[in-house]
Amino acid sequence: VTTVRFVDARSAFLGATGDEEVRRGAVARFELEPSSELQSEALQFLIDAMGDESWRVRKEAVARASHWPDRTAAAAALTHALGEPDNVGRRNAAIEALVSYGTEAVPPIVAALDGRPEHRKVLVDTLGLIADTSGVAALPPLLDDGDPNVRVAAAEALGLIGGGAAQAALKAVLKRGELLLTLAALDGLNKMGGRVSSAELMPLLETATLRAAALEALGRTGEVAGLPELMRALVAPARNVREAAVVATAELHARLDEAGQKRLEGELQALSAIQPLVQALLEGTLGVQRAAARVLGLTRRGEAVRPLTLAIADPELRDAALLALVSIGPVGLESLVALAPDLEGRLRADVYALLPRFGPAASDARIIGLLGEALEDDDPEAASGAAQALGEVGTREALAPLLRALERDDQVAAAAADALGRLGARHYDEVRILISSRGLAGPEAPHLIRVIGLCGREADAAFLRGTLGAESSTVRRAAADALAQVGAAAVRTGEGRGLADVGDALLFALADEAPEVRAAAARAVAADPAHLGANAADGLERAAHDVEMAVRSAAARALAAVTLAEGPARVRAAEVLRHLVDAHEAVAAVPALEALGRLGEAIDEPRLIAALEASDAEIVKAAARGLGGRTSPNARDALERALADRRWDVRRAAALALGEHGPSVHPLLYARRTVEQDPLVLDSLDEAMTLALGRARPR
């Protein structure tokens, strides 16, 4: 792909009326010096191209215009282009480009509005889409414009921009009695979350057209004065009104103080029927459904439990429904327990897992008993859900059934092990005695070891070390994994000696004949790298050359962890990582490069740069990521070369890494943009340019 001179591109464009790809290419690839006297012609060429019949060509023109070096000139030209009524495609493309400029596009638009042109509605709409507060001052006068469309557009734009001045202007409009303008103002206030008093809203509730929007605003008043109106609206015949009331009720509850909330909840509990709420839960848009779930929960009524429980099956509604069920309180707990056996397996699992969220009531012996029985549920998911719940609310009495559940299939056994691990945090001695008395024989042994690991007690490290010598490789692996848990716990708390006393055995496990044990041992080393001795790096170096890829990978990651931790093996581990980079095997070199990149030592820069030449794309990308934080000219040059790599993913990684180099790389990213064809890379170049300039990316 090569660039072409602007004049040639324009000729090609004009001569290719039947070939959209040639026209798109001409727009994408022309090159022009920023100082060229043809700048304004080129800009006009782009604006003309925005009116092309092909959306691809228009899109390309917008993309180029969005990154035009002289934004002031471009914003003025594009604003002027908004005044051409004959080509809707061009107008929309120009709006899109202007929106991408953000604040910089506001002055020419405001200046254009001063002349009260015919197309001022378009200008107002564009100000709204830019949504920059510098555009607000120009809009209030337009609320009195002679053209009702302009008045409504100004209200809408103010709603999109938001802020105190916009809110004040819109609130003033509410009293004017102009229906569509009032509606636009209400919508705008709702969009910006503006607050209007109940007293101001009450008169508007009487107008059918305004009622839904006024109800929505009522939800934000934080006042109980509107409660009777809200309750009436919850059972109103018009669906849009009911749904607006549902959303407003949920919103209002969130804004009220405790006394107000109690009063609202009292009103809801006194509702004659909750069927309209259930209907909103079933049929509303997602926002309405979530609000309906919330309001149903606030009714504290047992009959709300079933629809809410069924709503759990909807992933979008799941969280809201679970929260609502909990907010029903003890009545909900009773209803749930009664309902559970009739639900299908997945829902039973959810219900069991939810019970702990009912607080102390869920620790009732009856509930614990039910969960204990549910551990024997034929459905493994349901049994797993029960195990999870017992882990949270279970008492000593739950230990025995959970221990039995370890004998079930893997899914249930794993959930039971997790639960025992959680119980171990509260009843450690009992859990350990049970495990000790049971012994580590049989297929449950790995699960029992996992439990010990989850308890995260340093005191168990020596026991787990002994288990590293077990006959079964599954048990040895579980022991190494459990040591990783113990190590991670030590890192979390920052206390104790972590794995310091078992370091030798852990490193020796890297010589285990079973590769899964070696990999697990490497992961355990990575979990607590600071506590291991200076020889850890040597052991890991050997493992990084293991015959099994999984071990090499785990060892390289462990070396990376050792390098980035404060421990005696740190320096040596970094040396090993450097060798791994030079060996060019992706599985080890990638984590090595990432760690060296994060380490930030100058000595590694040449290595990272050299790795950009590796034949494996994963290595090259890791090197690019590592160079992202390094802003030396050499790093920049290397990444610039990588921008021209034949592999799109490498170009993408290089672009993103260059973005971290700041404003100085903007021109080269921009230049690359003129020749890049891959849409993902183009996207990354845009992202990188935004990053380089320190801007939030335009939406």
Next chain:
Amino acid sequence: MIPGPERPLSRDTFRLLRDLIYEHCGIYFADDNTYLVQRRLASRVDALSLADFMDYYRFLRLAGPEQRRAELDEIVDRVTTNETYFFRESYQLDAFTQEILPDIRTRQPRGRRLSVWSAGCSTGEEAYTIAILLQETGLFADWDVRVFGSDISRRVLSVARKAIYTRNSFRATDQRLLRRYFREVEGKHQVRDEVRQLVSFGQINLVDEPMAMLVGEVDVIFCRNVLIYFDTASRKKVVDTLYKKLVKGGHLLLGHSESLIHLTTAFELVHLKNDMVYRKP
């Protein structure tokens, strides 16, 4: 079992195979070992449906890396002699328990930590013997004690981890120790958990120095009847590795027919009451 056809092993093919095995693990067979190699590997030629040893050699050269490695491991399992038993060479063990261990208890070279490496542990009898002796002395009850057992053969390590032994392994075991440290399992004897907990096993080729680095610093190394498998160059490498892993003042115990003559002068030979052992100065 029906015996397979006799597989002749020419001198040329023996040398090719020998070099291959040496390259893989450092184990070296002198020319007079042709019969041993032929006897132990003939069944592999049959098992792989190959025509003869030359075909077997070609298979080893041309197979994919994983298949090749698996077969070389199989060879290692077959050509190394693994016969051993508990409490073997008692005079040396007496030196260990009566002289070396009390010395360590007094000097505490690594604080209250003691590590012993059974390098070339075969089926585990030596490693467990060491662990039992450490318990028997009662000198290290409140110490952090570890025994590391390593061998190149996966097969013997599998036996070691099971820790179940037949009568052959107990030809030199006192009945009291048998009762105290073993339990009966279907007519065999298994090492009790309290002893097994002290021992870790791993697959280590002693010629592979980076691999041997997986063993931390140790106080005593038992490397008995292992050096005999290596040629002089490999022996030097192995001894050098053992030296590096020993703590200053640590002891190296070789088999009764082995010595460090012509290999290294780094160790000092110490005349104990019960045996002569090597010590890192």
